Amino acid sequence: MSKIKLEYIWLDGYTPLAGLRSKTKIIDGDVASLTLADLPMWGFDGSSTKQAEGKSSDCLLKPVGLFRDCTRTNAFLVMSEVLLPDGSPHPSNARATVAEDPDTWFGFEQEYFFYQDGRPLGFPENGYPAPQGPYYTGVGYSSVGCVAREIVEKHIDICLAANINIEGVNAEVAKGQWEFQIFGKGSKSAADEMWVARYIMMRLCESYGIDVEWRCKPIRGAFDTPLDWNGSGMHANFSTKHLREVGGKAYFEKLMAAFSKHMDEHIAVYGPENHLRLTGLHETQSIDKFTYGLADRGASIRVPHSFVNSGYKGYLEDRRPNSAADPYLVAGRIIKTIHSVPTN
Numbered sequence: 001m002s003k004i005k006l007e008y009i010w011l012d013g014y015t016p017l018a019g020l021r022s023k024t025k026i027i028d029g030d031v032a033s034l035t036l037a038d039l040p041m042w043g044f045d046g047s048s049t050k051q052a053e054g055k056s057s058d059c060l061l062k063p064v065g066l067f068r069d070c071t072r073t074n075a076f077l078v079m080s081e082v083l084l085p086d087g088s089p090h091p092s093n094a095r096a097t098v099a100e101d102p103d104t105w106f107g108f109e110q111e112y113f114f115y116q117d118g119r120p121l122g123f124p125e126n127g128y129p130a131p132q133g134p135y136y137t138g139v140g141y142s143s144v145g146c147v148a149r150e151i152v153e154k155h156i157d158i159c160l161a162a163n164i165n166i167e168g169v170n171a172e173v174a175k176g177q178w179e180f181q182i183f184g185k186g187s188k189s190a191a192d193e194m195w196v197a198r199y200i201m202m203r204l205c206e207s208y209g210i211d212v213e214w215r216c217k218p219i220r221g222a223f224d225t226p227l228d229w230n231g232s233g234m235h236a237n238f239s240t241k242h243l244r245e246v247g248g249k250a251y252f253e254k255l256m257a258a259f260s261k262h263m264d265e266h267i268a269v270y271g272p273e274n275h276l277r278l279t280g281l282h283e284t285q286s287i288d289k290f291t292y293g294l295a296d297r298g299a300s301i302r303v304p305h306s307f308v309n310s311g312y313k314g315y316l317e318d319r320r321p322n323s324a325a326d327p328y329l330v331a332g333r334i335i336k337t338i339h340s341v342p343t344n
């Protein structure tokens with residue numbers, strides 16, 4: 001037995017951008033054998049997080065994911081759902097609305113900006129850096145600056161130690177912009193791990209005096225700068241057992257028809273301010289159009305070459321979700337549309 005630090009993490013009630021919150025609980029336990037089932041329910045003051053009125057402010061925290069935290073001794077990160085005092089899901093609890101589906105897999109590509117002193121890391125105090133071009137997958141101080149890569153590397157290692165399925169990272173198109181990818185099998189696991197990976201990134205940046213800007217269009221390109229700057233997405237790659245093992249052109253076309261029909265419901269949960277990003281420029285489709293296309297980065301859904309070459313089998317990439325979107329809502333909506341299409 002030893003003292004174990006549990007950092008309970010949850011999403012607050014702020015809209016349209018929910019914030020991450022956390023606090024530490026110390027329990028007696030065995031680090032080597034601790035499992036989710038060993039974790040107690042906990043609570044917090046919902047009146048301070050826009051999740052309750054002052055007079056009856058208790059909200060409950062239900063542990064739903066356990067991740068080793070290598071940055072502290074004997075410590076774990078505990079992803080939690082927020083419940084009302086009667087044990088039912090709080091209205092802000094999007095995770096509870098996602099259908100259980102172990103055969104659906106998601107891979108999210110999280111883009112974001114590092115921010116310091118109110119501007120992207122590496123932007124000069126006045127004016128703008130050299131135009132986009134060398135930054136994407138770039139190397140060298142003038143492309144990626146001096147601390148960004150150090151943070152990104154530490155983030156990878158903390159995620160891997162936590163058993164988070166981080167699949168890769170890259171410097172992105174705008175200066176100060178980066179990406180990491182998280183993959184998970186099952187309707188909720190990639191989204192759970194995405195929220196924990198976001199938490200890890202934000203906490204890691206504290207000691208550098210850097211913030212993470214998740215909003216999708218922090219620099220509005222030609223509108224308020226002389227140059228164009230990319231926005232940030234969270235492309236949602238998805239596959240189901242049927243898509244991976246059976247697929248076929250007829251099923252694929254029915255599926256795309258359903259995505260087209262439900263365009264507005266998808267856009268509604270694909271992140272705030274997305275009209276600023278989905279303009280038809282910068283490898284996006286316009287927010288009011290639904291298209292799909294082979295290897296087409298200007299389409300709403302990109303169909304990988306591998307998908308067509310294997311007989312319309314494999315995964316698809318919905319390019320519309322943005323960097324600030326809630327991956328629970330994105331996964332939940334994609335599953336809903338998939339479930340509306342019969343597989344025979």
Ligand code: ADP
Pocket residue numbers: 105106107108109167168181182183235237238239314315317
């Ligand atoms: P790109 O930048 O070219 O769009 P990335 O390599 O950044 O591609 O991201 C591809 C994503 O696709 C990864 O997150 C990966 O996990 C995901 N992916 C690969 N295969 C599948 C699959 N069968 N189902 C769901 N997601 C998948």
Ligand code: MN
Pocket residue numbers: none
């Ligand atoms: Mn207290």
Ligand code: MN
Pocket residue numbers: 109179
């Ligand atoms: Mn990518």
Ligand code: MN
Pocket residue numbers: 109111172179
């Ligand atoms: Mn990208």
Ligand code: MN
Pocket residue numbers: 109235317
């Ligand atoms: Mn992509």
